[in-house]
Amino acid sequence: MSPRRNPLGTRRLPRRRASGGAISVWLIALLVALIATVQIRSEAEVARSLVGIDTTSLAFLIDDLHRANESLQAESTDLAQRKATLESGGSGAADQVLSDEAKHLRAVEGLVPVHGPGVVITIDATGLTALDLQDALNNLAAGGAEAMAVNDRRVVAGVPIEQTGSGVAVDGVFIAAPWTITTIGDSNRIGEVADAMTQQLRADRRVRQASYRVEADVSIRAVISERPFVYAVGS
Amino acid sequence: MTRRQMLSLVAVAVVALTTGFLVAGQVRAQLLTPSNQVARYQALVRSVQDLEATNADARAKIAALRAQIDALESEAAGRSAATQALRNQVADLRAHAGLTAMHGPGIEVRLANGAPGPDSGGLTGYLVNYQDVQDVVNLLFAQGAEGISVNGRRITPLTAYSGSAGQVIIDQGPPLSSPIKVTAVGDRNRMAAALDDSSALPDIRARQVQFQLHLTFVGSPDLLLPAYDSSLRIPHVTAS
Numbered sequence: 001m002s003p004r005r006n007p008l009g010t011r012r013l014p015r016r017r018a019s020g021g022a023i024s025v026w027l028i029a030l031l032v033a034l035i036a037t038v039q040i041r042s043e044a045e046v047a048r049s050l051v052g053i054d055t056t057s058l059a060f061l062i063d064d065l066h067r068a069n070e071s072l073q074a075e076s077t078d079l080a081q082r083k084a085t086l087e088s089g090g091s092g093a094a095d096q097v098l099s100d101e102a103k104h105l106r107a108v109e110g111l112v113p114v115h116g117p118g119v120v121i122t123i124d125a126t127g128l129t130a131l132d133l134q135d136a137l138n139n140l141a142a143g144g145a146e147a148m149a150v151n152d153r154r155v156v157a158g159v160p161i162e163q164t165g166s167g168v169a170v171d172g173v174f175i176a177a178p179w180t181i182t183t184i185g186d187s188n189r190i191g192e193v194a195d196a197m198t199q200q201l202r203a204d205r206r207v208r209q210a211s212y213r214v215e216a217d218v219s220i221r222a223v224i225s226e227r228p229f230v231y232a233v234g235s
Numbered sequence: 236m237t238r239r240q241m242l243s244l245v246a247v248a249v250v251a252l253t254t255g256f257l258v259a260g261q262v263r264a265q266l267l268t269p270s271n272q273v274a275r276y277q278a279l280v281r282s283v284q285d286l287e288a289t290n291a292d293a294r295a296k297i298a299a300l301r302a303q304i305d306a307l308e309s310e311a312a313g314r315s316a317a318t319q320a321l322r323n324q325v326a327d328l329r330a331h332a333g334l335t336a337m338h339g340p341g342i343e344v345r346l347a348n349g350a351p352g353p354d355s356g357g358l359t360g361y362l363v364n365y366q367d368v369q370d371v372v373n374l375l376f377a378q379g380a381e382g383i384s385v386n387g388r389r390i391t392p393l394t395a396y397s398g399s400a401g402q403v404i405i406d407q408g409p410p411l412s413s414p415i416k417v418t419a420v421g422d423r424n425r426m427a428a429a430l431d432d433s434s435a436l437p438d439i440r441a442r443q444v445q446f447q448l449h450l451t452f453v454g455s456p457d458l459l460l461p462a463y464d465s466s467l468r469i470p471h472v473t474a475s
Contacts, residue, residue, distance in 0.1 A: 065286035068407030072293035075466035079300035094311030105328035141395035146469035156392035160377035235336035
């Protein structure tokens with residue numbers, strides 16, 4: 001028997017208990033550390049995945065959706081009223097509904113002169129491009145403009161605004177500086193857009209002058225010619 | 236218990252205590268704050284999702300009401316030639332306003348996000364934005380497109396684009412994001428030639444090089460455009 005071996009084995013048991021306890025403590029510490037690490041990493045992962053859209057953008061999105069839903073609700077109410085008129089009347093009611101819609105759609109498509117409250121913006125600049133004008137018109141449309149014209153040329157989505165050798169052309173006609181953009185719509189909302197836009201334009205070296213005025217009744221006399229479809233067929 | 240065992244137990248306790256303090260500190264500094272941010276963010280996302288659901292319901296209701304009105308008008312037109320003539324006029328106006336579905340030859344343009352560059356920092360040039368969509372739609376209209384839809388949303392004479400950070404909002408619709416499909420009915424050869432022109436869409440072309448933004452297109456003999464399902468109200472405009 002080796003002198004190093006414990007002849008009675010009496011001292012080995014407490015030693016096992018002590019080392020077993022230490023292992024348990026270490027295991028628990030390891031487990032806690034592991035869970036904490038996994039938790040922290042997963043939280044960080046979630047946070048990283050949300051980087052794409054910041055909370056400010058989300059807030060703007062919520063604002064846009066609120067406004068969109070209000071507009072959709074108003075359209076629903078109008079359509080429900082139109083439907084009720086059609087259900088209650090004969091062909092006289094149908095004629096009235098159809099005439100009203102025709103008048104409305106001609107205004108939407110820029111086929112008739114229109115007037116109403118709005119904002120007139122004047123931009124005197126050299127070197128502004130078709131993209132600059134498209135951006136300006138889109139900002140105004142997004143800001144509540146319901147009808148627009150540039151230097152007495154009626155503009156709706158679909159009217160070509162192109163860069164030509166001599167400058168910018170709207171529907172094939174060259175638009176010389178200064179540009180006068182006439183808008184009709186919610187003048188408070190359009191006024192805010194026009195204010196921000198003209199401030200930004202004044203900081204542009206190409207721009208000599210940019211200003212706007214809010215008017216109670218703006219008139220747009222220019223109209224667009226109807227274009228028959230060549231390729232498209234109604235489904 | 237020997238002195239050595241005591242010492243090792245104390246060492247284990249000290250290490251465990253230190254680990255505990257470190258973990259607690261880490262949790263306070265790194266875990267709880269982001270958790271609150273995430274909760275706030277999730278509340279905002281839920282609001283967006285609720286509003287999007289309301290938006291979809293409202294658009295479905297508008298489409299249904301328009302179909303019911305059309306049926307009632309058709310019925311009335313069957314009883315009167317004058318009503319039928321008016322209905323034909325309105326049908327043409329509705330088609331040009333995007334209120335009826337249409338089909339025909341055309342082109343499908345696909346725009347998709349690129350990859351963030353190593354030196355792009357917080358810039359979002361690799362994401363498709365609303366101005367890209369606006370530029371492509373304007374280019375196609377300039378080349379004679381007779382009708383256009385973007386991810387199934389019909390473009391109308393009143394269409395406006397907005398959005399931020401890769402989100403594209405068209406009129407009163409829900410936000411769209413990459414990939415974006417622009418479908419245009421019209422002269423496909425003319426539209427394809429314009430899209431092939433290297434001087435067209437300068438901003439997109441520059442970001443194709445810098446961020447590998449995707450712009451591809453394909454012609455088709457027959458493409459379908461859905462009807463517009465939102466509002467065309469112009470409450471401040473009066474016909475003169």
